Amino acid sequence: PEAEADVVTKTSGVVLQIMVEEGDRVQAGQVLARLDSDRQRLALKQSEANLRKIENDFKRQEELIGRKLISQDVFDRSRYDLDTQRASYEIAKLELSYAEIRAPIGGVVSKRMVKVGNLIQLNQPLFKIDDFDPLEAMINVPEREMRLIQAAQPVQMLVDALPGAVFTGSVARVSPVVDASTGTFRVVAQFKDDSGQLRSGMFGRVRIVYDQRADALVVPRSALVGDDKDASVFVVESDVAKRRKVKLGY
DSSP states (O other): OOEEEEEEOSSOEEEEEEOOOTTOEEOTTOEEEEEOOHHHHHHHHHHHHHHHHHHHHHHHHHHHHHTTOSOHHHHHHHHHHHHHHHHHHHHHHHHHHTTEEEOSSOEEEEEEOOOTTOEEOTTOEEEEEEEOSSEEEEEEEEGGGGGGOOTTOEEEEEETTSTTOEEEEEEEEEOSSOBTTTTEEEEEEEEOOTTOOOOTTOOEEEEEOOOOOTTOOOOOGGGOBSOSTTOEEEEEETTEEEEEEOOOOO
16 A cells, blocks of 8 residues: 554553444544543543633733732733643643544554453554555566666556456656665556455566557567668568568667
8 A cells, every 4th residue: 555554542541432443444534443531531621620710810910910019020920820721721632632543544444453441552553544545566677677667657467366357557656776686676556446356465467568659560570580780581572582671670
């Protein structure tokens, strides 16, 4: 898949509900599971109560500073306390939102690693999501063919697991470097599979068409005589075979 993500928790807690299963398609931001959130909910209420108290205190301080009954330093400290508590309240809301496990990307749930009742720790992986639209094939091509492969070239792929099926796509990216240990460079081809038959991890054979010639004059390879620099063919004229020099294309 072009995009894949491990869904991890940003808080700890007990899993109360699982909303999706392996194979389900999900959208980015969709709720996948819910954790026990009693502690976060109480912390939010406590923070909200403290915020209301400090807001009321600040309003009184505004009246006093207007009547010049308190110093500017006391008023500034009251305002800083209010800003700090507002930030604490937003943090408490954020912590509560972490009790809902949401999908970071759209795609298909390829793996579920949690069950209802499990105690989840911070940063523990719960699901794996793969975006199969499009799928990418990684091809290691010999370096002698680097000048022949370019982005946007059409490709065809045959997959061993699906005999007879031909999948069409195009070259998405060509690596600018050659792996010195293998003498190959990486080519990435993308495929859109509307049939849903392709699966991540399958092995396939890719055919890349790097040039096309329409209405080309062709002869069998076996009809050529000589080498590429001095090629010729025999042409039948009046039942007599005559040798003719030719200039080769392919």
